[in-house]
Amino acid sequence: xxxxxxxxxxxxxxxxxxxxVDGLDLAVPAGTVFGFxxxxxxxxxxxxxxxxxxxxxxxxxxxxxxxxxxxxxxxxLPRVGALVEGPAFYPFLSGRANLLRLxxxxxxxxxxxxxxxVDAALERVGLTAAARKRAHAYSxxxxxxxxxxxxxxxxxxxxxxxxxxNGLDPQxxxxxxxxxxxxxxxxxxxxxxxxxxxxxxxxCSHVAVMSRGRLVAQGTLQELRAQSIRxxxxxxxxxxxxxxxxxxxxxxxxxxxxxxxxxxLTAELPDPTMLAENATRALVEAGVRVRGIAVAGETLEERFxxxxxxxxxxxx
Amino acid sequence: xxxxxxxxTLFRRVRTIAMLGALALVPILIAVAVKVTTAGDSGRGPAFxxxxxxxxxxxxxxxxxxxxxxxxxxxxxxxxxxTIAGEASHGTLRYLLVAPSGRLRLLAVKYAGxxxxxxxxxxVVVVSGVIVGALLFPVRDVTLLSGDxxxxxxFAIRCVLLAGYVVLSLLGLSAxxxxxxxxxxxxxxxxxxxIVLSAVSQILDNLPQLEAIQPYLFSHLWLGFGDLLRQPxxxxxxxxxxxxxLGYVTVFGGAAVxxxxxxxxxx
Numbered sequence: 001x002x003x004x005x006x007x008x009x010x011x012x013x014x015x016x017x018x019x020x021v022d023g024l025d026l027a028v029p030a031g032t033v034f035g036f037x038x039x040x041x042x043x044x045x046x047x048x049x050x051x052x053x054x055x056x057x058x059x060x061x062x063x064x065x066x067x068x069x070x071x072x073x074x075x076x077l078p079r080v081g082a083l084v085e086g087p088a089f090y091p092f093l094s095g096r097a098n099l100l101r102l103x104x105x106x107x108x109x110x111x112x113x114x115x116x117x118v119d120a121a122l123e124r125v126g127l128t129a130a131a132r133k134r135a136h137a138y139s140x141x142x143x144x145x146x147x148x149x150x151x152x153x154x155x156x157x158x159x160x161x162x163x164x165x166n167g168l169d170p171q172x173x174x175x176x177x178x179x180x181x182x183x184x185x186x187x188x189x190x191x192x193x194x195x196x197x198x199x200x201x202x203x204c205s206h207v208a209v210m211s212r213g214r215l216v217a218q219g220t221l222q223e224l225r226a227q228s229i230r231x232x233x234x235x236x237x238x239x240x241x242x243x244x245x246x247x248x249x250x251x252x253x254x255x256x257x258x259x260x261x262x263x264x265l266t267a268e269l270p271d272p273t274m275l276a277e278n279a280t281r282a283l284v285e286a287g288v289r290v291r292g293i294a295v296a297g298e299t300l301e302e303r304f305x306x307x308x309x310x311x312x313x314x315x316x
Numbered sequence: 317x318x319x320x321x322x323x324x325t326l327f328r329r330v331r332t333i334a335m336l337g338a339l340a341l342v343p344i345l346i347a348v349a350v351k352v353t354t355a356g357d358s359g360r361g362p363a364f365x366x367x368x369x370x371x372x373x374x375x376x377x378x379x380x381x382x383x384x385x386x387x388x389x390x391x392x393x394x395x396x397x398x399t400i401a402g403e404a405s406h407g408t409l410r411y412l413l414v415a416p417s418g419r420l421r422l423l424a425v426k427y428a429g430x431x432x433x434x435x436x437x438x439x440v441v442v443v444s445g446v447i448v449g450a451l452l453f454p455v456r457d458v459t460l461l462s463g464d465x466x467x468x469x470x471f472a473i474r475c476v477l478l479a480g481y482v483v484l485s486l487l488g489l490s491a492x493x494x495x496x497x498x499x500x501x502x503x504x505x506x507x508x509x510x511i512v513l514s515a516v517s518q519i520l521d522n523l524p525q526l527e528a529i530q531p532y533l534f535s536h537l538w539l540g541f542g543d544l545l546r547q548p549x550x551x552x553x554x555x556x557x558x559x560x561x562l563g564y565v566t567v568f569g570g571a572a573v574x575x576x577x578x579x580x581x582x583x
Contacts, residue, residue, distance in 0.1 A: 053414075084411075107421070109415075
């Protein structure tokens with residue numbers, strides 16, 4: 001059993017009559033880049049607020065970095081860098097002054113290295129040139145970077161990043177990804193929430209999928225791909241005969257007639273050991289003319305849509 | 317250190333500087349107005365006003381008395397109402413807590429910041445008053461309410477004691493503002509509510525029908541500093557006011573702690 005950086009059991013949050021988070025059992029292995037995926041409003045940010053002790057849970061347990069939260073908040077959070085629901089700063093202070101203040105808020109952060117650490121964090125996100133500008137004058141992308149710099153003020157064992165690439169242009173998105181990877185390479189666990197599948201696919205090795213407050217899937221990306229349903233697709237001008245043959249193999253094909261007179265038969269392959277070539281031989285032996293035959297795996301996107309029952313905004 | 321950061325942030329802010337600047341203008345306006353209309357129809361205007369022409373030291377004193385009912389509570393209401401709600405509206409509250417600042421520590425630092433503003437605001441009025449009074453009017457020995465006469469140096473000490481009394485008076489209001497500030501993420505609402513409460517308290521204090529509750533109003537002893545102008549100084553009102561303000565700090569500070577420690581920070 002690998003060490004877990006974040007572990008929740010039956011984590012629940014109720015706002016009045018509404019269950020925002022319902023019995024969440026998260027298991028984030030240490031050292032991974034873990035994607036927390038779900039449509040807007042599925043409970044991701046509420047979960048992150050509970051993890052960080054900003055909101056109390058109605059029920060359930062949280063362990064972070066091997067300690068119980070929120071009771072060990074004072075010893076856990078200095079090891080955690082966070083970006084929660086967008087960056088936020090004092091508009092009348094410079095970017096640098098903002099970071100100095102947030103660093104001062106942590107009683108354990110050493111005063112002696114404060115300026116050096118703030119400058120290093122600014123450098124890391126490429127904000128050195130704008131460090132003395134007021135945050136008020138920052139673009140959304142610059143604020144996002146400043147938020148990331150705040151999460152990187154000290155060496156962290158865990159980064160919790162809520163939609164870290166929101167509002168960034170493609171270049172900025174690439175830079176943020178590079179920063180996240182470099183943090184992960186240093187051995188930290190990174191927990192990234194997103195409603196963008198493409199984001200998670202590019203960054204993460206593990207993923208959890210939220211839908212309407214519930215966890216509907218959790219595991220490595222490979223495991224999720226493997227769970228996806230495979231389909232046999234047969235193109236044939238003899239749909240009736242083809243369907244009889246496939247039905248004889250225990251499949252239940254749906255038929256779509258194409259405009260050119262042929263038909264496309266699609267059947268789920270319930271048994272992964274059943275190979276497409278068996279179907280090919282059966283079709284040929286029955287004298288069914290075949291134009292094309294293929295096994296189509298569900299894309300990850302289709303899998304997530306199937307899991308959450310909602311569409312994703314996949315425009316990365 | 318979070319307190320140093322808080323004070324730095326508070327006193328470098330343009331709004332804070334503007335409020336302190338406005339308070340500094342109060343004695344200046346009084347002194348100039350008195351100087352210009354020095355024809356001397358004594359008997360009109362607030363107490364002490366006609367004494368200014370004879371002794372510049374009364375400028376600071378008069379300015380403080382004039383500022384107590386409205387200007388000081390207004391600026392203190394702005395700062396105290398902004399403490400938590402302002403951070404919530406900027407979204408910085410969640411980042412301070414995640415840092416982690418500790419909720420109790422943050423609340424204590426915020427209250428200390430508001431108290432520091434009470435001190436700064438009162439000091440600005442006194443210092444500005446002493447300077448402008450000395451520039452525009454003669455400085456002489458002062459005759460106290462008890463009939464004794466003290467020198468300018470002794471009177472300066474009385475002014476410091478008086479400023480301390482005023483700061484003390486504002487601590488209860490600051491605690492009320494802090495509590496209201498934990499209830500909302502709209503700072504303007506918390507500021508307005510705090511300022512309105514200070515007005516309501518003073519109005520209730522003037523309704524004879526409410527005599528029974530008046531000793532418990534936080535503004536009841538705001539103007540009760542006459543004892544500091546007697547020889548020897550009587551500390552009774554100082555003590556009573558301290559007790560009254562301590563009560564408000566305990567009740568509303570406690571309410572703020574209870575509210576803030578259990579609050580879901582969703583802004």
